Amino acid sequence: MRRVPVAGDKPYDVVVGPGAQVELGLVLAGTPRAVVVHAPPLAAAAGAAVEILQSAGVAAGAVVVPDGEAAKTAEVAARTWEEFGRLGLTRSDAVVGVGGGAVTDLAGFLAATWVRGVPVVQVPTSLLGMVDAAIGGKTGINTGAGKNLVGAFHPPAAVLADTDALAALPEAEFRSGLAEVVKCGFIADAAILELLDADATGRRDTAELIERAVRVKADAVGGDLYDTGQREFLNYGHTLAHAIERVEDFGWRHGEAVAVGLVFAAELAGQAGLLSREDVDRHRTLLAAMGLPTRYAGDWDRLQAVMRVDKKARGASLRFVVLDGLGTPMILTDPAQAWLDAAWSAVAL
Structure with a gap:
């Protein structure tokens, strides 16, 4: 497993390698509740994340959002905030983004804005997410005026780049x-x-x-x-x-x-x-x-x-x-x- 530290006021590690997702339980150990945000094609990976969290004693559930850039809208964010409220997500809890760059952008933005900020752990499943979108704390959604014009800076607690996910990634x-x-x-x-x-x-x-x-x-x-x-x-x-x-x-x-x-x-x-x-x-x-x-x-x-x-x-x-x-x-x-x-x-x- 390769670990790359990211410095700053809230330093964290990017963990790269096969099976990196299993560290989710370690990263969020002691967290009362977590919500896994994912798109429909990543249901299996999100289910595995929920199981890892539950095994670590974290009450975990999942919220489904649209696939790709269709997830990054104010309407989707508003619906997901309502779901967070229904699930009782508090400032002691966490968000987990499982998916490509669009989902990690959205998950980070949701975490940055819900009760003015809860921790987020990013589990990118695409090469783009692993090398770029999930790292650095830039979060955001799109508007009619352009891409990522609404967002917040919100560094993750960790980035778990599980390279096993790349086997199923389409060549394009x-x-x-x-x-x-x-x-x-x-x-x-x-x-x-x-x-x-x-x-x-x-x-x-x-x-x-x-x-x-x-x-x-x-x-x-x-x-x-x-x-x-x-x-x-x-x-x-x-x-x-x-x-x-x-x-x-x-x-x-x-x-x-x-x-x-x-x-x-x-x-x-x-x-x-x-x-x-x-x-x-x-x-x-x-x-x-x-x-x-x-x-x-x-x-x-x-x-x-x-x-x-x-x-x-x-x-x-x-x-x-x-x-x-x-x-x-x-x-x-x-x-x-x-x-x-x-x-x-x-x-x-």
């Missing part, structure tokens, strides 16, 4: 999660890029890739919970990605949108004279080898309008995470329109 979902892994390689850990160069499927070195990506995120969030400094660099590729997701009404997988966003950000850095042509091209070549999209057919004017309400924007300023060379992220504020248009042309279908 696994590839989607790899986009967040390769992002960590571009911004911080060149060894990730080398591992994916050697095996673009990510299947040969999955455990090492997960641990390395988790360490990159842990380093970023440990000293910057509120996303005002180093943590912003984790948003590499995400400004355009979130706009694509919103324009597509969340019909695109997150990692697929991130892949296009990474190529766009690399092209933008190239236009700004920050990234060599070789490094720009490496983005497109590696992502394509991983089976991820590198182009997108969309309305550029509409995408720009959506990006201006991205949560990384500041006032009227459009801000992008770009690279000043591989492994050296920075913020590019209000890039020239000609640079933006050229970067868009490089990814547009």
